[in-house]
Amino acid sequence: MKQTDWNENELILNSLKDDLLVTNRDGIIVRASKGSGDIYNVNSEELLGKSVYELELQGLFTPNVTSIILRDKKKVTLVQTTKQGKKLLVTGIPVKDSKGEIVRVVSYSHDITELIEVKKYLDSMEDEMGRVKTELEMLRNKHLLTEGLVAKSEKMQNVLSTAVQVSDVDVNVLLLGESGVGKSHLAKFIHNKSPRNNGAFIEVNCGAIPDHLFEAEFFGYEAGAFTGASRNGKVGLVELADKGTLFLDEIGELSLIHQVKVLKFIQEKQFYRVGGRKLKKVDCRLIAATNKDLEKGVREKEFREDLYFRLSVVPITIPPLRDRPEDIFPIITHFLQQFEKKYNRTKELDEAVTHSLLTHEWKGNIRELINMIERLVVTSPTSLVTAEHLPQSLRNQETQGIFQRADGLILKDALEYVEKEMLLKAKKQNRTTIEMANALGISQPSVVRKLKKYNIQ
Template sequence: MKVKELMTKKVLVLKPNNTFEEAAKLFIENGIDGAPVVDKDGKLISIITKTDLMKAILNKWKMNERIETLGPKKVTTINGEMNLEDVLKYKVSRLPIIDKNNKIIGIITQTDLINNLVEKITKKYRDLKNTKLSLMELDSVIECSYDGIYITDGEGNTIKVNNAYERITGLKKEAVLGRNMRELELEGFISQSATLLVLKNGETTTIQQEFNTGVKVLVSSNPIFDKSGKIIMVVTNVRDVTQLYELKEQLQRNKEITRKYVSEIEEMRTQLLNTSEIVAEDHRTIEIIQLANRIAKVDTTILMLGETGAGKDQIAKHIHKVSKRSKKQFIKVNCGAIPTSLIESEFFGYEKGAFTGANKEGKIGLFELASGGTIFLDEVGELPMDMQVKLLRVLQEMEVVRIGGTKSIKIDVRVLAATNRDLEEMIKKKQFREDLYYRLNVVPLYIPPLRERKQDIFPLINFFLTQLNKKYNFNKVFASDALNCLYEYNWPGNVRELKNIVERVVIMSEDDKIKRLDLPKNIIGSNGMVVTLNTFEEGINLKETLDSIEGKLIKKAYDKYGNVRAAAKSLGIDPSTFVRKRQKYINNIDAQYKT
């Protein structure tokens, strides 16, 4: 049949000089998913396809082989003109490529082989949950998946691989499309095939898979069944777990490092807290001890600042204990507790007969006594101005002169000082010498109040409780409500107040379990008992009431005037009495509990 007759039979004919690409476009526009292209002698010279599925099918065919060896045996050999009856007989769709002389120089052909395969695969897709998506739409959905997707037919032949699979595994589509999973497993492309396990067991299978590219993945293969229960397809989801394994290994390394650091920190804490008088759990307290350990190695003067009862004296003892002077004397001097008339003789001593009432043998001063060791001047802000001048000279010259004596005595002593006063404000008010302040404040060390280092409260309670149980042969514990109340309290008296409260409730509580109601009223939030001359209630204890009033007056006087002498004068008592009473109420425990 001539070309014109082909055209009348609706056989697609190209215009002269059309290229293979234009022919392919026309062919695809007419509903053909893919087809081989042969020359006029019937040899395969190209493949037209727009889908991975057709590419997987047609890529098995070899170039330059005659078309009758590639498709059905009854395909007509191409020799110039086309026999249309044979084309229709064998259901071969062909598109001739004609030159300008109307001679057929090539043919694009699609045989029953391709048609049957396309129909078969298309039917499988249609059977998937009765989806109404077209193949192109379904293909787009698969390609949009972030995880890799690998699809085989019911015999394990690869029919679809998305781009994510290539990205994750490092394998190219061309290397696996159209190939059976048994071949890929045998050739070492994959360590093990989950698809083959599904085909064997008939159920969803998840395994770890490793590729020849070195990538490790987690694959989960799911079977797709037809109406008769036969597996027609296996869909595999692939997720890269290489990073997860790396993160797991890194986490394990971090855990080991953490355990090592925790062990080192605990060892460091044991070394830091080498005195049973210091309990430290809060990070601020530990930092203070670390700093104290560093400055303890040199003989510099240290000025400790902080509220009353915060633990300045304990830090001073710790510094002495870890210093090179630890085997020598540690002398603590409460500067506010010594009467003014006796300060100089207590500090520097006196010669025999120096004044009326003096010891006949004379007396060595505290600075001489501490020579070779450490002297701790607590409440140094209470020193009168004339003693400040004499103390400054001692610190500068490191020598003392006894009262009544003329000879200077060399001393070797380290000076630690502490105060709860604002010395800089006192300097402005001409109550403290500026030169002495700078002499003492070589290394300042601030001790925060207990309310600023809350993590120390429970360990301190346990420490004091253990000591008291051992001392009094008790077996007492704090209930959780009592502990919570103690934790929330503001602790104006700091560690000293905490210690005394613990001792009080341990002694006074009737049961072994100390409950919230066993705590003092000011701790649990009560305003306390108010007594006036116009009221009287049964059960009022006169001694406790008087002690409460006296303690409040002493505290208010000290808060107002800021020093012992002025506060004592305002209450009409001498400084030594004031110091004694103030210490009693700061400790907040009756004398009967100390016996």
């Protein structure tokens, strides 16, 4: 074999499967490996004599590595995009003569399209794992009671009927009512009845998050977004609600600045994390709640009208406990059983305690009533909960009621009326006349005599 029949450099060049191009200082291609044709989807011989500047204008690839090397006069590595959308990792090297002038530019590349797709997939999986991890932490750290909604009154039955009707459609719902009426319970009820019940139920208390932290908590943030930020970034509450329900409690507490940002999110269902450039999209159901008069807030320019109309597609007003007294006894029974099971205790409320609970003005509504029942189950030392186990406010109410009923009587009759009421109450709470005497602070013979006086059997 003659030396002229065997060109070692040419064979080595063509043995490369990857793209390898050699250009002169004017950007004209003088060498091209066969792999170039496969990568750029052209015949490699057609590249010879072509200008890389013209090929860039034609969209065969971008950016042009040669021009960058001629400008910077040093080795360059970058990602190049081909006409077919492939991603190439390109390295360009300047070849200089004895005077240090660039005479050739050699560039070689590797197709990294699949690697970039894998990276995107891993990034999405990392985001999803972060979302799930954060959601689990929230559920682990948050105490959740499995309360049921008790509704014997016609007003609450109408509320639940409306909630069931809207549960299976992704319409925005605004829950209205005083503090403690059960807005968060009704929101969870709607979520559990909806097709999204397998997704997360994420509750955002708009009044509890400091104003300067709201955006970072709500939308999340990227690593190093601000001083003190986690180096790994943080998934926002909005992302946690993807495929589930986002519950905005105390929405009336939002500042006007954050109202604008929440409105934009509701309209577009997409956002950027704080410090991020990647657009995030979520698919979630929106429920909001407030104890404020938002219509008044709109009139006084404290709440945006456009946000109000976005939120209140279906408004549901939950009546306070004083407007549905027939619900009080079922609520007492339901939660007494629940707390008995939770704390493994058996409790019974005597008539005086039940009467006090039924007649008390529950300004804190259901939340206050539930807390009172839990308190009695935990703190009463005996299985029978009596009036002496009630807090002073409820006991004072009982005594005050007796004196109110005695009002208008002359002193002698009023004293006898109060004395009889106290004897009746003591007899209900005690088994023997000795126990009654101890409770009333008088002698046992006095108790017997007074019972006979008032014909109390």
